[in-house]
Amino acid sequence: MKQSENIVNDFNIEQFQHDLITWFEREQRILPWRQDQDPYKVWVSEIMLQQTRVDTVIPYFNRFVEHFPTVESLAHAEEDKVLKAWEGLGYYSRARNLQAAVKEVHEQYGGKVPNTPEEISKLKGVGPYTTGAILSIAYGVPEPAVDGNVMRVMSRILSIWDDIAKPKTRKLFEEIIRLIISKDNPSYFNQGLMELGATVCTPTSPSCLLCPVREHCRAFEQGVQAELPIKSKKKPPKPKQMAAVVLTNEKGEVLIHKRPNKGLLANLWEFPNVEVDLSIGSDKDQLKAFLWTDYRTNATLHQQFATIQHVFSHLVWNIAVYEGSIADDISESDTRKLVSIDELENYAFPVSHQNILKEYRLR
Numbered sequence: 001m002k003q004s005e006n007i008v009n010d011f012n013i014e015q016f017q018h019d020l021i022t023w024f025e026r027e028q029r030i031l032p033w034r035q036d037q038d039p040y041k042v043w044v045s046e047i048m049l050q051q052t053r054v055d056t057v058i059p060y061f062n063r064f065v066e067h068f069p070t071v072e073s074l075a076h077a078e079e080d081k082v083l084k085a086w087e088g089l090g091y092y093s094r095a096r097n098l099q100a101a102v103k104e105v106h107e108q109y110g111g112k113v114p115n116t117p118e119e120i121s122k123l124k125g126v127g128p129y130t131t132g133a134i135l136s137i138a139y140g141v142p143e144p145a146v147d148g149n150v151m152r153v154m155s156r157i158l159s160i161w162d163d164i165a166k167p168k169t170r171k172l173f174e175e176i177i178r179l180i181i182s183k184d185n186p187s188y189f190n191q192g193l194m195e196l197g198a199t200v201c202t203p204t205s206p207s208c209l210l211c212p213v214r215e216h217c218r219a220f221e222q223g224v225q226a227e228l229p230i231k232s233k234k235k236p237p238k239p240k241q242m243a244a245v246v247l248t249n250e251k252g253e254v255l256i257h258k259r260p261n262k263g264l265l266a267n268l269w270e271f272p273n274v275e276v277d278l279s280i281g282s283d284k285d286q287l288k289a290f291l292w293t294d295y296r297t298n299a300t301l302h303q304q305f306a307t308i309q310h311v312f313s314h315l316v317w318n319i320a321v322y323e324g325s326i327a328d329d330i331s332e333s334d335t336r337k338l339v340s341i342d343e344l345e346n347y348a349f350p351v352s353h354q355n356i357l358k359e360y361r362l363r
Contacts, residue, residue: 004175007158016157016216017182017189023212024192029054029199032061037187039113039138040071040102046133047098047125050147051091054198060089071113074099075106083268083348090351092265097125115139128174133190142186144177146170149197150190155229156201159218165232237311242319243283244273244308244353245291246360247299249326249338255295256347258335264312269347271356273319283320291324295336299324306359310352321356323363 001009028034031054033045044064048057064085068074074082079099086095101123105113113134114120121131132145151164151173158176162169182189200207208220219225247255256269274290276283284301291299306321332338339347344357 002175004172004179007160008176008179011158011180012216013180016180016213019213019216020192020196021182021185021188024188024195027199027212028191028195032058032065034191037138039115039134041065042138043113043126043130043134044098046130047094048089050094050130052089056089060086071102071106071111075103075111079267080348084346087348088351088354092268092350094125096266100124101126113138115141117141117143128170136181136186136190138187140185140187142178142181142183144174144181145190145194146173146177147194150177150193152203152229153193153197153201156206156219156225157213157217159222159224159228161228161230163232164229165234234313237313238315240315240317241276241278241283242273242317243276243287243322244271244319244356245287245299245301245322245324246271246356247291247297247324247326249330251338253338253340254344255326255330256337256339256344265350268350268353270349270353271321276320284322287322295330297326297328297330299326305363306356308352308355308359310350310355317352319352319356321359323360 031045033041045057045061048061048064067081067085068077077099079096082095082099083092086092089095104123105111109119114123115135115138117131117135120126120134121128126134129145129147132143135141135143136145148164151170154160154173154176155162155164160172162172164170164173196211196213200211204226206225208214208217208225211217211220214220217225219228249255254271256271259265259268259270261267272287272291272295274287276286280286284304288299288301291297301322301324304320304322308317308319308321310317310319330336330338341361349357
């Protein structure tokens with residue numbers, strides 16, 4: 001017998017399905033992507049909800065679907081406008097992958113989001129979780145949608161002590177969900193698990209006395225719900241020292257440039273900046289040298305007006321921010337522009353550089 005089958009061997013699947021779905025029907029939060037079962041909107045919401053809280057996503061989702069209400073509108077949109085609509089959500093590769101996949105849907109599937117695991121899982125940025133979420137919620141296909149939220153809930157309900165940070169454990173949970181998912185209402189089953197993890201079976205201090213499936217929970221019965229799930233810790237993010245400058249010319253225009261089209265924060269705009277090594281000299285001197293090497297401008301750097309810290313999953317930027325001025329002309333291009341302060345609102349910046357601009361306005 002497989003491990004997954006052994007785990008659910010004496011589990012009352014039908015009653016669990018009933019209790020979970022009945023609770024979800026009664027208690028589900030009113031969320032904009034639940035207003036209909038439009039596969040495109042479900043898809044957009046699920047991509048936005050990766051690594052991001054529901055409360056944060058709601059205004060972004062509303063604004064995004066207002067700008068791009070259909071597959072066709074997003075497929076034909078300029079990437080800069082898509083990134084601007086995504087600005088502040090972070091993990092910008094999600095937006096680029098979403099648009100690339102939507103273009104494929106528009107061109108290959110006539111604008112209709114595929115309804116089979118084989119087709120939808122081939123789209124860029126659509127992994128097993130997103131595949132299961134779209135198929136179950138929008139199309140009623142009994143596919144598992146397993147993320148950290150669901151693994152936490154099910155590790156407690158079924159008292160599973162495998163490390164959820166390991167890929168093989170995710171596979172185990174996918175097998176388990178396949179065995180216990182409601183074939184009649186996979187949409188509410190999967191959404192019920194997600195909702196349970198978000199509102200009741202939370203990472204710390206789960207509200208067990210309010211849980212609609214408490215009678216099925218082995219961890220609660222054993223009194224070990226606070227010890228689950230088991231998750232090994234990641235390495236701490238690596239610190240990186242940076243220096244940046246808000247450079248203005250005699251007209252008051254600000255110099256910005258576009259990041260490369262691949263890698264971290266691809267195709268977003270930012271103020272000139274460089275990684276520095278404080279063991280070989282001041283960040284100000286290294287920034288000035290960088291501006292000469294990369295921009296061929298002999299900038300005058302004034303006082304530092306801010307220190308910005310931005311934490312990524314794998315690194316931390318510590319940015320010393322200066323203001324500066326340039327007297328000579330700088331040649332503009334598709335990736336280098338001089339714009340007015342007001343025009344900066346038309347360009348998509350990463351959060352760290354949005355914060356630089358806020359500090360600059362307040363100085």
